[in-house]
Amino acid sequence: MLEQTSHDLSQLPKPPSSEPLGEMMRLIGSFVRSIERLVDGAPDDNGLMQALRGPHSEFKKAIRQTAPDFRPLPRLERLTIPPAPPKFLVDEETDWRDQLKGSSRAIHVEDVMKKANS
Numbered sequence: 001m002l003e004q005t006s007h008d009l010s011q012l013p014k015p016p017s018s019e020p021l022g023e024m025m026r027l028i029g030s031f032v033r034s035i036e037r038l039v040d041g042a043p044d045d046n047g048l049m050q051a052l053r054g055p056h057s058e059f060k061k062a063i064r065q066t067a068p069d070f071r072p073l074p075r076l077e078r079l080t081i082p083p084a085p086p087k088f089l090v091d092e093e094t095d096w097r098d099q100l101k102g103s104s105r106a107i108h109v110e111d112v113m114k115k116a117n118s
Helices: 002-011 020-040 048-065 096-100 109-117
Strands: 069-071 106-108
Touching: 020 048, 106 109
Parallel strands: 069 106
Antiparallel strands: none
16 A cells, blocks of 8 residues: 555656746746757758758749739830849849849839829
């Protein structure tokens, strides 16, 4: 009986902490560390980030291809000097000047104004 009682007592949860804030911080820290281990993964091809890199690139490319080719500039034929790239496009993978080249899908400012006025 004594052995069974000792076993049952060992199965009971710990008594409430005398310092609940510290206990919560410890639990949250433990949770964050376990998530970091999962996200960082292994430095080889089996890691989570490494496995997601390819699908992420494909998804990003597919999403960008759905955007209209809007160009907030007059048509390039009328411009003598190509404009400098906007500062907000500095971190983009594609070169701004490549996008200025002719495209049948390009929508220029004057096209939008024609539509708005008609």
